[in-house]
Amino acid sequence: MSDDEFTQPVYHEEDTNPDYIADKTVAVLGYGSQGHAHAQNLHESGVDVVVGLREDSASRAAAKEDGLRVATPVEAAAEADVVSVLVPDTVQPAVYAAIEDELEAGNTLQFAHGFNIHYGQIEPKDGIDVTMVAPKSPGHIVRRTYESGEGTPGLVAVYQDETGEAKEEALAYASAIGCARAGVIQTSFKEETETDLFGEQAVLCGGVTSLVKQGYEVLVDAGYSPEMAYFEVLNELKLIVDLMYEGGLGEMWDSVSDTAEFGGLTRGDVVVDEGARENMEEVLEQVQNGEFAQEWITENQANRPRFNQLHERERNHEIEEVGERLRELFEWAEEETEDEQERAE
Numbered sequence: 479m480s481d482d483e484f485t486q487p488v489y490h491e492e493d494t495n496p497d498y499i500a501d502k503t504v505a506v507l508g509y510g511s512q513g514h515a516h517a518q519n520l521h522e523s524g525v526d527v528v529v530g531l532r533e534d535s536a537s538r539a540a541a542k543e544d545g546l547r548v549a550t551p552v553e554a555a556a557e558a559d560v561v562s563v564l565v566p567d568t569v570q571p572a573v574y575a576a577i578e579d580e581l582e583a584g585n586t587l588q589f590a591h592g593f594n595i596h597y598g599q600i601e602p603k604d605g606i607d608v609t610m611v612a613p614k615s616p617g618h619i620v621r622r623t624y625e626s627g628e629g630t631p632g633l634v635a636v637y638q639d640e641t642g643e644a645k646e647e648a649l650a651y652a653s654a655i656g657c658a659r660a661g662v663i664q665t666s667f668k669e670e671t672e673t674d675l676f677g678e679q680a681v682l683c684g685g686v687t688s689l690v691k692q693g694y695e696v697l698v699d700a701g702y703s704p705e706m707a708y709f710e711v712l713n714e715l716k717l718i719v720d721l722m723y724e725g726g727l728g729e730m731w732d733s734v735s736d737t738a739e740f741g742g743l744t745r746g747d748v749v750v751d752e753g754a755r756e757n758m759e760e761v762l763e764q765v766q767n768g769e770f771a772q773e774w775i776t777e778n779q780a781n782r783p784r785f786n787q788l789h790e791r792e793r794n795h796e797i798e799e800v801g802e803r804l805r806e807l808f809e810w811a812e813e814e815t816e817d818e819q820e821r822a823e
């Protein structure tokens with residue numbers, strides 16, 4: 479499929495103009511997963527970067543060690559033309575309230591996820607541009623692929639375009655952090671937010687962990703050993719996902735045995751059946767109508783009672799104990815992953 483067969487425009491290096499960011503100062507608020515990657519990539523692309531962190535932030539030392547200028551979020555925003563908001567989504571409204579007065583006409587407020595804008599938790603002032611550049615991978619991959627010259631795909635969206643140059647500037651930013659090397663897909667704050675929440679709830683984080691836990695419980699309840707259950711429903715998942723990542727469903731089906739392919743094709747829809755699909759549609763509806771967002775906002779206001787309880791329960795599932803013991807048998811694999819992560823950071 480060539481680019482003009484995509485349903486959305488996809489931008490590459492040649493569609494971006496570095497002049498839109500070259501002479502600007504970018505304030506990167508936060509130095510976590512995305513923040514450290516954006517700040518360092520922008521800096522190495524020749525853009526003037528100032529990292530905005532609280533006086534008592536543990537990340538200050540890291541940002542300085544990486545050769546970056548550090549200021550408070552308010553100071554950084556005051557100085558900047560573009561303010562990239564890369565603190566956790568739940569603290570963004572408070573951070574925005576603190577820096578709002580520093581945003582001058584024609585400045586840009588930029589996000590990597592649309593939650594707060596889309597659900598009205600941040601109502602950006604008039605007279606500024608509001609954009610999104612969202613790499614479709616964790617920060618350490620954004621950083622690693624920038625260094626290796628590859629880049630990760632990203633999304634671009636414009637919510638408010640005061641200057642008439644919001645999209646050009648966002649594309650220049652996307653290029654400076656390496657995303658345009660792989661391709662930048664046009665979207666909207668609404669679409670990015672709703673698909674991101676649905677994906678992580680129904681499939682990536684929620685759906686997959688429920689499949690794993692219930693598959694494990696069914697096997698163990700039927701008398702099979704926890705070790706066997708762990709390997710079959712959790713450990714081997716990585717091999718399957720790696721194949722799908724590389725070559726889609728087809729490469730995965732081609733790589734497993736014909737028995738696995740026939741069994742999977744005939745039994746998959748029995749497990750994740752019409753009822754599960756209806757449940758997925760309900761999950762999507764709660765994302766679309768703001769019910770989920772409101773629940774999460776209220777949960778945070780109440781200091782996360784339900785979150786903490788569920789978090790604890792998940793950590794105490796039997797599969798976690800079994801897994802911890804079994805993973806000691808192949809510590810080399812973990813060390814390799816840690817090495818990889820360290821090299822990336």
Ligand code: NAD
Nearest residue numbers: 508509510511512513537564565566569590591615616617
């Ligand atoms: P993170 O939790 O990794 O980092 C948060 C950073 O913000 C830390 O440096 C922390 O010190 C700082 N911080 C925390 N509270 C602060 C405060 N009150 N004031 C100032 N700084 C504060 O965050 P992240 O995962 O990089 O997420 C940042 C944004 O990127 C979010 O909008 C998220 O949805 C989006 N995003 C994340 C990923 C990802 O893979 N992590 C991918 C795409 C988009």
Ligand code: MG
Nearest residue numbers: 555556558580
């Ligand atoms: Mg400013």
Ligand code: MG
Nearest residue numbers: 591674675678
């Ligand atoms: Mg998400």
Ligand code: MG
Nearest residue numbers: 674675677678
């Ligand atoms: Mg996502």
Ligand code: MG
Nearest residue numbers: 709710714738
């Ligand atoms: Mg098997």
